[in-house]
Amino acid sequence: MARDNRIDTLKGFLIILVVLGHFITSMNNVNIVNHAVMGMIYIFHMPLFILISGYFTKSPEQQSAREMWRGILNLAITLVIFQLLNGLWVIYAGRDFIEAMKAFPYGVLWYLLSLIYWRIILFYTPKSLFRRPWLYLGIALALSIFSGFTHLGKFLSLQRTLNFFIFFLLGFYYRQGVLDTRWWKNNKLHAVTAVVLLPIIFVLYPRCGNFMNGADRYTWSDLPEKILILTCSISVSLFVFNIIKDWKPLRPIGKDSLFYYMYHMFIISMVFIPLVRNHGWPSTFPFIVLYTAITLAILIGMSKIPLFRWLLHPTFKKRPRKNKASD
Numbered sequence: 001m002a003r004d005n006r007i008d009t010l011k012g013f014l015i016i017l018v019v020l021g022h023f024i025t026s027m028n029n030v031n032i033v034n035h036a037v038m039g040m041i042y043i044f045h046m047p048l049f050i051l052i053s054g055y056f057t058k059s060p061e062q063q064s065a066r067e068m069w070r071g072i073l074n075l076a077i078t079l080v081i082f083q084l085l086n087g088l089w090v091i092y093a094g095r096d097f098i099e100a101m102k103a104f105p106y107g108v109l110w111y112l113l114s115l116i117y118w119r120i121i122l123f124y125t126p127k128s129l130f131r132r133p134w135l136y137l138g139i140a141l142a143l144s145i146f147s148g149f150t151h152l153g154k155f156l157s158l159q160r161t162l163n164f165f166i167f168f169l170l171g172f173y174y175r176q177g178v179l180d181t182r183w184w185k186n187n188k189l190h191a192v193t194a195v196v197l198l199p200i201i202f203v204l205y206p207r208c209g210n211f212m213n214g215a216d217r218y219t220w221s222d223l224p225e226k227i228l229i230l231t232c233s234i235s236v237s238l239f240v241f242n243i244i245k246d247w248k249p250l251r252p253i254g255k256d257s258l259f260y261y262m263y264h265m266f267i268i269s270m271v272f273i274p275l276v277r278n279h280g281w282p283s284t285f286p287f288i289v290l291y292t293a294i295t296l297a298i299l300i301g302m303s304k305i306p307l308f309r310w311l312l313h314p315t316f317k318k319r320p321r322k323n324k325a326s327d
Contacts, residue, residue, distance in 0.1 A: 003255070005246040005248075005251055006244060006245065006246045007052065007055075007254070008250070008251045008254035008255050009244055009245070009246050009247045009250045009251055009254055010048075010052065010240070010241065010244040010254065011049070011052060011253075011254035011255075011257040012247075012250030012251060012252070012253035012254030012255075012257065013244065013250055013254075014045050014048060014049050014052075014257070015253055015254070015257045015260045015261060016250075016253070016292065016296065017041045017045040018045055018046070018049070018260075018261060018264070019260070019264045019268075019292050019295055019296065020037075020041065020288065020289070020292045021038060021041040021042060021045060022108075022264065022265060022268055023268060023272070023288045023291055023292055023295075024037060024038045024041075024285075024288060025038065026268055026269070026272075026273055027273075027276060027283040027288060028283075031284075031285075033284075033285045034285055034288070035206075036202070037285065039201075039202060039212075040198075042212040042213070043198070043201075043212060043229065043232055043233050043236050044233055044236040044237045044240060046111070046164070046214075047164060047167045047233045047234070047237045048167070048237040048240060048241060049111075049257075050111075050114075050118075050164045050167040050168050050171070051167045051168065051170055051171035051237055051241065052171055053115055053118070053168060053171065054118070054167065054168035054169060054170065054171030054172035054173075054175075055171035055172065055174060055175045056171075056175070057118075057119060057122060057168070057171075057172050059122075059172075059176060060122070060123050060125075060130070063123075065123070068119065068120075068123050071119065072116055072119060072120065074313070075112055075115060075116050076116060077314060078112065078262075078312060078313070078314075079105060079109055079112045079113060079116075081311055081314065082106075082109055082112075082262055082311075083101070083104060083105060083106050083109060085266075085311070086100070086106040086107060086109070087100055087101050087106075089266065089269065089270065093269075103154070104156065105156075105157055107265055108261065108262070108265055110154065110157040110160050110215075111157075111261070113156065113157040113161075114157045114160050114161040114164065117157070117158075117161045118161065118165060118168045121165070122168075122169075122172065133169075133173045133178050133179065136169060137166065137169055137170065137173070140165045140166040140169050141166050141230075143162045143163075143165060143166070144162065144163050144164070144165065144166045144230055145223070145226060145227060145230060147159050147162035147163040147214070148163075148216060148217055148218040148222070148226060149218070150162070151217050152215075153215050153216075153217065154215045159214065159215050160213070160214040160215050163214035163215075164214055166230075166234075167233075167234075167237065170234070184238060184242075185242055187239055187242050187243065189235075190235040190236070190238050190239035190242075191235075191239055193231065193232065193235035194232060194235050194236045194239060197228055197231060197232040197235070198232060198236075200228065201225070201228050201229060201232060204225070205225045205228075205229075212229060212233075253296070256303055258312065259299070259302075259303055259308070259309070259312055260296070260299050262312060263299055263302060263308065264295055264299060267295045267298055267299070268295065272291050272295070
């Protein structure tokens with residue numbers, strides 16, 4: 001199947017927002033501009049990334065259990081490698097390795113662990129439920145709304161898995177062609193929903209940017225905020241998915257989005273955070289944009305180095321067996 005350049009463009013756009021968003025949250029510079037930008041980014045960037053993950057996930061009829069578990073194993077190996085790499089950085093930074101490793105998955109690695117869960121859940125979903133997409137989506141929506149009552153937090157990425165599963169399913173079922181495209185592509189509806197809800201969210205819940213990561217606890221009084229944010233996230237995600245056009249400069253970043261996702265926090269934490277906190281580099285929004293551009297340039301250079309690529313997708317070649325007759 002030929003690559004979809006528009007999807008690669010979309011992934012490139014989203015990974016830039018991921019890097020930008022993590023710069024804003026890492027700089028601890030809370031002002032009205034940074035907060036507004038963070039809220040706009042977090043309302044859709046990871047939900048839409050997860051939707052795309054579902055979009056490219058094969059159905060149980062399209063793959064065998066062996067093929068599915070082989071893919072899970074590859075993800076798990078990458079997850080463990082980067083968990084250990086983060087541990088090495090923790091040691092270098094003078095923090096406790098054991099305590100850091102208890103935070104599994106570490107940092108941005110939650111997405112890989114949740115992706116493992118989602119693929120396993122989808123593959124082993126009973127056929128009676130799998131073939132009733134709107135019922136399944138309704139269950140996923142309820143899980144997302146009430147996930148914060150579990151108080152799981154970041155533990156094993158379980159709460160985030162429940163919170164974002166609705167987006168994974170939306171992408172999967174859309175690719176399977178079972179969702180009503182009139183609703184999916186109703187940009188006017190999605191735009192109006194976003195225009196109405198975004199101001200309400202930001203006015204009523206000024207700290208909403210900290211409520212969008214999928215791992216926050218909340219109470220019954222927070223439920224309206226959760227429902228508003230989830231509704232807005234779905235609308236903005238579908239709107240952006242529909243309007244993105246193919247743009248050649250973003251394609252290479254989109255094709256390599258996992259590489260950028262897995263390595264960008266190393267550059268932020270090892271290079272820019274020390275420069276800002278210890279050497280007084282500015283952390284206003286224009287400089288954060290500049291740091292984001294520099295980080296992307298560094299990642300482009302890193303992507304040319306075989307070792308970094310091998311760590312992302314490790315392969316082990318078997319040694320050729322010796323011919324005993326020649327010994």
